[in-house]
Amino acid sequence: MTDQDLIPLLALLQVEGVGDIMAKKLLSHCGNAEAVFMTKTSQLAAIDGIGSVLLHKLKDKSVFEKAERELQYIKSNQINISYFQDENYPERLKQCIDGPVLMFTSGKIDLKNKKTISIVGTRQITSYGMEFCRKLIEDLAPLDPVIVSGFAYGVDIYAHQLAMEHNLQTIGVVAHGLNQIYPKVHKKYVAKMEENGGFMTEFWSSSNPEKENFVRRNRIVAGMTEATIVIESAERGGSLITANIANDYNRDVFAVPGRTTDKYSAGCNNLIKTQKANVLTGAADLVYILNWDIETKTKPVQKQLFVTLEAEEQKVYDYLLKNGKELMDIIALRCEFPIYKISGMLLNMELKGVIRPLPGKLFEAI
Missing domain, CATH: 1.10.10.10 (Winged helix-like DNA-binding domain superfamily/Winged helix DNA-binding domain)
Known part of the structure; x- marks a missing residue:
């Protein structure tokens, strides 16, 4: 996408009241972002859901100044851009009506023909959750899946670490601009993450990790993957929001069961009880329900010498x-x-x- 195309698109996304759904309606109606600003108000008024307030906001020229500043940041920091109609945009996210119009990425992300799952859970991961996560990723490693999570404390960062240990591509979907790292303590993982995948966000460099951004971020985690796995969760938590969004997107959801007395198994047990998630007892459950072909071209399994069978x-x-x-x-x-x-x-x-x-x-x- 050229600068000439990108500036009006960035400007459109900065118009107050233009979310991803409305932006897609405007782009579909007018053909491109530049045309949106040039189309007569009377013609735009025919678009479903647009009102007089939004029509007035589309006349705000200050959004172009913001767009130019953001483009300068993008170019000077070598940020990659994925437009929702481009080939490099996550294919499954294209199916989501509220998927971001633009995604900003860093690193070496390649989702083409890849099995992609998200792993989420509590920020207070227990030894039970750690052991399950470790065994799960270890068993899935020969299938070369992409592991997506939110780069947060607990389950998120542990899943990223394990993916990197097994040389799997892993993607952190963050709730802020790519000009910062949150939490800051995770800065030590950035370089290796970008060598083994990278980061994605819909947020501009001016965006901080505000509370509401995490909920918006969760729809990307759920939408871009074929299945969401909840390792551990209390009765309430962000990972349950991700699971519910995944269900709304008609994605498979898996939850790891735990004892009824364990605080951080309550959310998972409830997902299973209410039939919002499949029971996940190991990698075999995931492979079976997703109907994955275990054979992989990228990592062929060779017969080991002196294998011990049960x-x-x-x-x-x-x-x-x-x-x-x-x-x-x-x-x-x-x-x-x-x-x-x-x-x-x-x-x-x-x-x-x-x-x-x-x-x-x-x-x-x-």
């Missing part, structure tokens, strides 16, 4: 070795294991490199 895994391996390609349901039936157990077992065996998945939910021994 007795039940050995039974499945011997069956596949003898019978060739087989459906998961048939494997469960022939080997006399329940479906919920066989799905996790097959994932573990695939990670050990002794079996591989095939199209059509088939599996075969390597």
Whole structure:
């Protein structure tokens, strides 16, 4: 997008009363941002939802000065821009009616043909939450997913750290401009994050981490991913807002169950109880419900030498070795294991490199 296109677009987004939904209506009606400012008021009045106050605000020329200042910041700091109709804009976010018109990004973000999940939760993560998160990302690592979170304390930053440990791309969606870091203590992770993904925001350099910005940020976390995972949450919390938004966007939501007496499992248990989230007991649940093809081109799993299989895994391996390609349901039936157990077992065996998945939910021994 050229400066000539970008300045009126930035100016439009600075008009008081023009949110993402209205901006998209105006752009659709007029063709581009420059045309919005040149179109007669009488013609704009025909747009659904526009009123006399907003029509008057569109005559405010000071928004162009703000746009020029922001563009100067963007160019001098090498900020990348994603327009909601561009190829580099998160594909799933395009499906959200209130998705940001513009996204500002830094780092090396690549979402093309990527499995993308968001991991959210309490800022007071417990040892139970840490262990579950660690095992989850460790088991998912061979699938090379992109891990999205909010770069906040607790579950967020722990998920980012684990993703980087496993050389996975990870994206922090922040509730302020890219000219600052919040919380400041997390500044030490910025450089590595930008090497392993980066940061996204809809907020300008003039935006501070205000309370209301975090709620707006949550819709991006939920909208740009195919599933939202809540690791731990109290009865009320920002991660529950993200889960509810994900449900509204028709995304899959997963919650980690916990003891009824645990404060930071209350939110997750309630999501499950009210059928707003799938139960998540491990990576196999996620892979099964999302119908992910475990085989990956970017990180091919090679058979390990001297692999140790559990007795039940050995039974499945011997069956596949003898019978060739087989459906998961048939494997469960022939080997006399329940479906919920066989799905996790097959994932573990695939990670050990002794079996591989095939199209059509088939599996075969390597």
